[in-house]
Amino acid sequence: MRVKQIADALDISVDTVRYYTRIGLLVPNKSHNGYKYYRPADVTRLRFILSARSLGFSVNDIKEILVTSSQTNAPCPTVRRLIEKRLKETEQRYQDMHELRERMRLATSEWQNKPDQPPTADTICHLIEGFTALKS
Amino acid sequence: MRVKQIADALDISVDTVRYYTRIGLLVPNKSHNGYKYYRPADVTRLRFILSARSLGFSVNDIKEILVTSSQTNAPCPTVRRLIEKRLKETEQRYQDMHELRERMRLATSEWQNKPDQPPTADTICHLIEGFTALKS
DNA sequence: ATAAACCTGTGAGCAGCTCACAGGTCAACA
DNA sequence: TGTTGACCTGTGAGCTGCTCACAGGTTTAT
Numbered sequence: 001m002r003v004k005q006i007a008d009a010l011d012i013s014v015d016t017v018r019y020y021t022r023i024g025l026l027v028p029n030k031s032h033n034g035y036k037y038y039r040p041a042d043v044t045r046l047r048f049i050l051s052a053r054s055l056g057f058s059v060n061d062i063k064e065i066l067v068t069s070s071q072t073n074a075p076c077p078t079v080r081r082l083i084e085k086r087l088k089e090t091e092q093r094y095q096d097m098h099e100l101r102e103r104m105r106l107a108t109s110e111w112q113n114k115p116d117q118p119p120t121a122d123t124i125c126h127l128i129e130g131f132t133a134l135k136s
Numbered sequence: 137m138r139v140k141q142i143a144d145a146l147d148i149s150v151d152t153v154r155y156y157t158r159i160g161l162l163v164p165n166k167s168h169n170g171y172k173y174y175r176p177a178d179v180t181r182l183r184f185i186l187s188a189r190s191l192g193f194s195v196n197d198i199k200e201i202l203v204t205s206s207q208t209n210a211p212c213p214t215v216r217r218l219i220e221k222r223l224k225e226t227e228q229r230y231q232d233m234h235e236l237r238e239r240m241r242l243a244t245s246e247w248q249n250k251p252d253q254p255p256t257a258d259t260i261c262h263l264i265e266g267f268t269a270l271k272s
Numbered sequence: 273a274t275a276a277a278c279c280t281g282t283g284a285g286c287a288g289c290t291c292a293c294a295g296g297t298c299a300a301c302a
Numbered sequence: 303t304g305t306t307g308a309c310c311t312g313t314g315a316g317c318t319g320c321t322c323a324c325a326g327g328t329t330t331a332t
Contacts, residue, residue, distance in 0.1 A: 004279070015321055018281075023319095033327075035280065048260045051268035056240050059319070069255045076252035079261055080244075087240045094233045101230050104192050104223045108216075116212035119205045124184045125215055132187035140310065151290055154312075159288095169296075171311065195288070273332100280327065289317090296311065302304085 001038045010046055017046070025049055025063060056086045107131045137174045146182055153182070161185055161199060192222045243267045 003021075007014040020026045021036065026045060028036040038046075045066075052062045061082045069075040110131060117126045139157075143150040156162045157172060162181060164172040174182075181202075188198045197218045205211040246267060253262045 002279080003281090013321080014279090016319085019320055022282090033280085035327095044258050045260065048265060051264050052261075053319095054239070054268065055243055055264060056236055065261060069260050073254035074252040075255065075261045076263055079263055080247065083240060083244055087237070087244065090233065090237050090240060094230075094237050097226065097230045097233050100192055101223070101226050103190070104219060104226060107191055108219055108223065111216065111219075116210040118209035119211065122180050124181065124205050125188075125201060125211045127212055127215055128187050128191060129184060132190065138310080139312090149290080150310090152288085155289055158313090169311085171296090189288095275332085276330090278327105278329075280325105282325095283323090285322075286320090287318100291316075292314090294311105294313095297309085299308090301306085 001043075002035055003038070006038045006043060006046065009043065010050065012050070020046065020049060020059075023059060023063070025059065025066065055083065056090055057082060058086070061086070103135075137179075138171055139174070142174045142179060142182065145179065146186065148186070156182065156185060156195075159195060159199070161195065161202065191219065192226055193218060194222070197222070239271075246270075 001009070003014050003017050007017045017026070017038075021028060026038070026042055026049075028038045028042055031037055049059075049062055052065065053059075057065070065075045065078055065082070068078045107127075111127050114127060114130075119125065123129055137145070139150050139153050143153045153162070153174075157164060162174070162178055162185075164174045164178055167173055185195075185198055188201065189195075193201070200218070201211045201214055204214045243263075247263050250263060250266075255261065259265055
């Protein structure tokens with residue numbers, strides 16, 4: 001299969017396939033004309049990559065898992081260790097996003113009662129600076 | 137003030153100040169030796185930038201707000217328009233993060249009862265592939 | 273033969289910083 | 303005056319995970 005075929009088969013863009021290939025997650029054959037040819041094993045591998053991505057693993061995690069899996073026997077300990085780490089990060093970012101969302105909501109709600117004002121010598125936008133001053 | 141002084145004053149890294157300077161959000165004076173010197177107005181400006189960042193504005197948004205503020209009178213309409221857009225994006229990302237977190241939690245919980253297994257011909261990690269197969 | 277449609281790989285670009293690095297500045301001391 | 307050393311500087315590159323632009327190759331229809 002050439003890049004477009006494998007991309008269509010798994011419903012992703014050719015650029016994504018090329019990216020994974022470029023960083024070494026996929027290793028297709030090269031033909032005489034320079035085109036890259038993907039075999040069934042590469043489809044399995046790509047499917048695995050997509051599954052792992054959807055579980056929050058980074059491409060470097062995936063690279064590590066693939067290496068482990070090809071060297072030793074079971075990549076599972078690595079997988080368990082990595083997802084624990086990524087889950088913690090995700091919880092943190094989720095929390096951060098929550099706080100950001102609250103701040104943004106509060107700001108827009110407060111700004112509804114405030115008029116537009118031109119900037120002054122020490123204020124660029126009284127909405128933004130006023131809101132921050134209020135909260136800190 | 138030189139870069140380290142303004143960075144320390146606002147409790148951010150010199151690299152961040154330099155980054156904002158590089159992209160044109162800050163425009164310090166240049167002295168004979170090539171060093172950049174920041175004036176009080178730059179401190180106001182940087183404080184504004186940090187406030188806006190903490191409300192979810194992108195650096196490009198901020199650039200737009202600063203330009204508007206220096207040309208016309210009130211940047212407020214721009215600010216109101218932009219935060220609405222960013223808030224929508226934030227809600228979406230928050231939602232995505234929520235779903236990712238749920239998936240990750242579910243996976244780790246399910247994996248507790250499953251043993252490690254070596255890879256097979258068409259499976260790289262039965263934990264990951266098994267979980268995805270289950271959910272799709 | 274040739275024109276158009278489609279496909280290819282490579283290089284660069286995006287956000288928002290962060291890091292590495294070679295060299296400049298300046299106070300303290302010999 | 304010289305010099306060591308701490309600290310500071312700007313610039314260029316690197317990070318993640320793609321996405322886009324582009325010049326050129328391939329294939330198909332006429």
